[in-house]
Amino acid sequence: MTDAQFKTDQAHLHHLTLAQLSAGLHAKRFSSVELTRYFLQRIERLNPALNALITVTAEHALASAVAADRQLASGMAGPLSGLPLVHKDIFCTDGVLTTCGSRMLSNFVAPYDAAVVERLARAGMVMLGKANMDEFAMGSSNENSYYGAVKNPWHPAKIPGGSSGGSAASVAARLAPAATGTDTGGSLRQPAAMTSLTGFKPTYGRVSRYGMIAFASSLDQAGTLTFTARDAALLLSAMAGFDPRDSTSVDTPVPDYAAALEQPLSGLKIGLLQEFFDTGLDEAIAKQVREALRIFQKLGAQLVEVSLPSLPLSVPTYYVVAPAEAASNLSRYDGVRFGYRCTEPRDLEDLYLRSRGEGFGAEVKRRIMIGTYVLSKGYYDAYYLRAQKVRRLITDDFARAFREVDVLIGPTTPTTAFDLGAKLDDPVTMYLNDIYTVGASLAGLPAISIPCGFCHDLPVGLQIMGPHFAEAKVLNVAHQFQRETAWHRRIPDGYQ
Amino acid sequence: MNLTSDDVKNIAQLARLAITPSEVPVYAQSLSKIISMVEQLHLADVAHVEPMAHPLAAQVQRLRADAVEDCDQRDKYQANAARVEAGLYLVPKVID
Numbered sequence: 001m002t003d004a005q006f007k008t009d010q011a012h013l014h015h016l017t018l019a020q021l022s023a024g025l026h027a028k029r030f031s032s033v034e035l036t037r038y039f040l041q042r043i044e045r046l047n048p049a050l051n052a053l054i055t056v057t058a059e060h061a062l063a064s065a066v067a068a069d070r071q072l073a074s075g076m077a078g079p080l081s082g083l084p085l086v087h088k089d090i091f092c093t094d095g096v097l098t099t100c101g102s103r104m105l106s107n108f109v110a111p112y113d114a115a116v117v118e119r120l121a122r123a124g125m126v127m128l129g130k131a132n133m134d135e136f137a138m139g140s141s142n143e144n145s146y147y148g149a150v151k152n153p154w155h156p157a158k159i160p161g162g163s164s165g166g167s168a169a170s171v172a173a174r175l176a177p178a179a180t181g182t183d184t185g186g187s188l189r190q191p192a193a194m195t196s197l198t199g200f201k202p203t204y205g206r207v208s209r210y211g212m213i214a215f216a217s218s219l220d221q222a223g224t225l226t227f228t229a230r231d232a233a234l235l236l237s238a239m240a241g242f243d244p245r246d247s248t249s250v251d252t253p254v255p256d257y258a259a260a261l262e263q264p265l266s267g268l269k270i271g272l273l274q275e276f277f278d279t280g281l282d283e284a285i286a287k288q289v290r291e292a293l294r295i296f297q298k299l300g301a302q303l304v305e306v307s308l309p310s311l312p313l314s315v316p317t318y319y320v321v322a323p324a325e326a327a328s329n330l331s332r333y334d335g336v337r338f339g340y341r342c343t344e345p346r347d348l349e350d351l352y353l354r355s356r357g358e359g360f361g362a363e364v365k366r367r368i369m370i371g372t373y374v375l376s377k378g379y380y381d382a383y384y385l386r387a388q389k390v391r392r393l394i395t396d397d398f399a400r401a402f403r404e405v406d407v408l409i410g411p412t413t414p415t416t417a418f419d420l421g422a423k424l425d426d427p428v429t430m431y432l433n434d435i436y437t438v439g440a441s442l443a444g445l446p447a448i449s450i451p452c453g454f455c456h457d458l459p460v461g462l463q464i465m466g467p468h469f470a471e472a473k474v475l476n477v478a479h480q481f482q483r484e485t486a487w488h489r490r491i492p493d494g495y496q
Numbered sequence: 497m498n499l500t501s502d503d504v505k506n507i508a509q510l511a512r513l514a515i516t517p518s519e520v521p522v523y524a525q526s527l528s529k530i531i532s533m534v535e536q537l538h539l540a541d542v543a544h545v546e547p548m549a550h551p552l553a554a555q556v557q558r559l560r561a562d563a564v565e566d567c568d569q570r571d572k573y574q575a576n577a578a579r580v581e582a583g584l585y586l587v588p589k590v591i592d
Contacts, residue, residue: 111572204551218550247558248550316534327511334512336585341578347588349512357514365513369504369523370530372511383534388547390540395548428529444551468552 013038014174015491018083018231021177025072025082032072032082036065036126039084043128043175046495050151052160052169054089055097056129064126071124080238081124085178088167089130090137091117091222092211100213101133101145101163104333104340104359114211115243116180116222123238128176132166135361136330137187137215139163140433141423144363149420152195153492154458158417161191164225168195171225173495178235179225184215185318186412186437188223189449193412193461196451196490198478200224200232203468204444205250207236208243216325217248219318219441227488229450229478233257236471252469260472261479266300268477271405275311276436282415284455289411292452292462295484296409296477304405308397311439313390318438319431320374320387326364327371333359366427395443402467407477411436412449412461440465450478451487459487497531499524 013035016024024030040058047053061084068082092098092110099105113121121127134144142150142165150165152158153173160169164181168191171179181188183201192199200223207222214220224235237258242251272293277286293303335341335355342358345351360368374383401408414435423430440447445465452462462481466474482488499507504524508515515523570583579586 108576111569111576205555244558244560248552248555250552250555310540313536313540316536319530320534320537331512335578336587337573338576345588348590351588352512353514356512360513365511365515366523366526366530368511368513369507369527373499373507373527373531374534376507376510383537385547386537386540386542387534388549389542389545390537392545392548393540393542395551426529427526428533431530431533442551 014042014177016177017227018080018177018234019228021083022079026077032065032068032126033062035082036061036084036128039128039176046173046175049156050153050169050173051148052132052150052166052173052175053086053129054099054101054132054147054166057096057127060096061126061128064121068124068126078123079234080120082126083124083178084126084128084176085120085180086129086131086167086170086176087117087127088133088164088179088181090133090182090213091180092213093117093127093130096130098130098213099147100137101135101147102360102364103146106146106340108338110211112211115208115245116212116239119238120180120235131164131170131179134163134165135364136213136326137163137182137184138326138363138367140186140190140430141418142166142191143420143424144361146361152417153495154195155417157419158458159194159420161194161417163187164191167225168192168197168199171195171197171227172492174491177227178231180222181225182212182220182222183441184219185322185441186434188225189412189437189447189461189463190434192225192449194417194459196459196487198226198229198232198448198450198488200236200448200475201440201446202236202240202471203446205248206446206469206471207239208241208246208249210243210245214329216322217329218325219322228482229448229475230258230261232448233261233475255472257472257475260476263476264300265296265477265480268296268301268407269405270296270301270303271306271401271408272303273311273408273410274305274307276410280414280435281411282455285411285414285416285460288453288455288460289462292481293409295481299480299484306401306404306408308394308401308439310390310393310397314394314439314442315431315435317387317390317394317442318434319370320383321391321442323367323371324375324384325371327368327375330364330368335359363427391442394439398439398443398445406466406473408465410463412463416455416458416460436463444468446471446474448474448478450481451490452485453487497528497535499528499531
């Protein structure tokens with residue numbers, strides 16, 4: 001390679017997808033060390049204004065890159081070898097600070113790697129750092145972080161979405177070509193919609209939760225933030241699979257996600273959820289979604305109106321089930337074995353009360369209290385048990401819809417990214433922002449958000465949901481849309 | 497549904513969360529709003545509906561062999577504790 005060629009490549013490395021960077025590494029156009037240094041420099045220059053990363057692991061990254069280059073030189077390297085990414089700070093990383101966006105874990109150095117971290121490292125990927133997030137993944141704006149709010153690269157006064165807001169901002173600003181994240185009620189899809197990325201939540205149980213700090217165990221699922229559906233398929237192939245260390249990990253074979261991407265969409269039946277186009281949806285977003293649907297029709301898909309009558313109850317159901325599970329999961333933070341401990345505790349009770357009172361932020365405490373209330377004597381039947389029953393009604397509605405259609409398509413969020421601080425004082429308004437994403441979470445379905453346009457100069461996301469374990473179909477539909485459109489190639493001003 | 501200050505204090509105590517007197521009315525207001533929102537659940541007819549605890553119906557809890565799998569990692573784990581001594585976690589005296 002000539003110096004001139006190398007310079008051209010180097011000037012645009014952040015414009016390339018994982019698949020393109022992989023091709024470049026395998027063709028020896030640049031090395032993993034060069035790629036890693038390139039993104040570390042972007043992080044150094046651009047992260048301070050965004051606050052997207054809590055920890056930068058430069059030394060660790062360069063060591064992994066050196067190892068990846070050896071693999072690449074030997075000709076034994078896989079498709080992900082040498083590619084950099086950032087991990088949401090909810091994934092345990094051996095020997096590296098793992099905060100979960102909380103003061104409670106601001107001193108926690110994880111003693112082992114999460115399954116996701118382990119699998120991607122084994123595939124040769126290079127961790128650049130740990131991404132900011134809403135504390136314990138509770139939030140839709142990334143404003144609930146002990147480490148401060150994250151800015152949206154598309155507009156510095158707007159939220160990037162949450163809870164995987166730091167992961168989304170990192171990828172949108174091209175500080176990394178991909179990021180991991182988690183989705184409990186929309187925490188990958190909603191930030192993807194608000195930052196013009198592809199955010200993918202696989203089926204519950206598809207990716208191991210081992211080493212992923214628990215929020216709501218019957219909903220939590222790891223996934224990805226990338227530029228394209230092709231890149232999501234590439235990452236998922238390495239992340240998915242059975243893990244005996246997670247009791248709800250599913251023991252079904254992992255198909256070749258990349259192979260299914262090119263299937264034509266002629267004859268595909270797309271369900272339009274009437275409930276998603278009802279009141280509350282920004283008309284400008286509805287217009288972008290309708291235009292996207294016309295593209296699918298052009299590709300030969302058939303649109304079918306479907307109704308899920310219980311779906312409007314998904315937000316109240318979610319805000320009982322998730323806090324109840326959180327109240328139980330977060331009882332482990334007692335100031336004794338790890339995490340924050342208050343100073344000068346009077347007695348053991350005081351140690352528990354103040355370590356938790358001081359270690360958790362306002363939203364986390366609010367959700368623990370909601371969870372405690374709905375599980376308490378006299379209220380359990382009226383709230384928690386009832387929510388579990390409505391959860392079944394919602395899940396049954398989805399199952400019925402998937403007997404008629406292959407995928408369901410609609411908006412990801414009711415509005416574009418809102419102003420920082422706009423909804424902080426009103427948790428219910430904030431929660432209603434999750435209206436289109438929590439349904440798939442309650443039913444455990446795979447769902448993706450992909451860029452489908454802009455309104456008021458802010459990105460709009462299109463959501464595609466499929467039946468359990470139909471990851472390949474969801475990715476196929478998303479990829480075919482991205483072949484016809486260029487929204488996913490747009491880069492925010494100042495980050496080009 | 498309106499939660500009183502006493503309700504909030506009771507819930508915080510059950511959850512072992514110290515909250516300041518000035519936080520009590522703030523939580524009373526926001527928790528009341530959330531509980532009012534989730535009361536929409538009463539619109540659903542749930543007679544004869546089985547509660548659902550888990551999204552994958554076919555999934556059964558796996559059991560593993562009762563055998564030692566992990567090696568001793570006490571020192572590594574205790575490096576994260578606020579106070580340890582001789583391999584023990586230290587907390588304020590419980591019994592006089």
